[in-house]
Amino acid sequence: MAVRLRLTRVGSKKNPIYRVVVADSRSPRDGKFIEIVGRYNPQTDPSTIELDQAKIQEWIGKGAQPSGAVAKLIKIAAKGEAQPEEAPAG
Secondary structure, three states: EEEEEEEEEEEEOOOHHHHHHEEEOOOOOOOOOOEEEEEEEEEOOOOOEEEEEHHHHHHHHHOOOHHHHHHHHHHHHHHHHHOOOOOOOO
């Protein structure tokens, strides 16, 4: 079974919200999945990316391949976590 990390669309018409899921590559985009490992909301400013990095690394270690979009989200989320929080002025 070829397993992929990919996005499935949830949300209403013209209001896309995506789940990052582990799924068989042969299943439909919004069909059956194995596990939810995060979510992505492009509607907020800035976009909301919530990923369970431990689960993602576990699945990649088992041989799951991330799609192009998910690979970009993983890279962006890793950069966001690496930046230190700024202390409030005052």
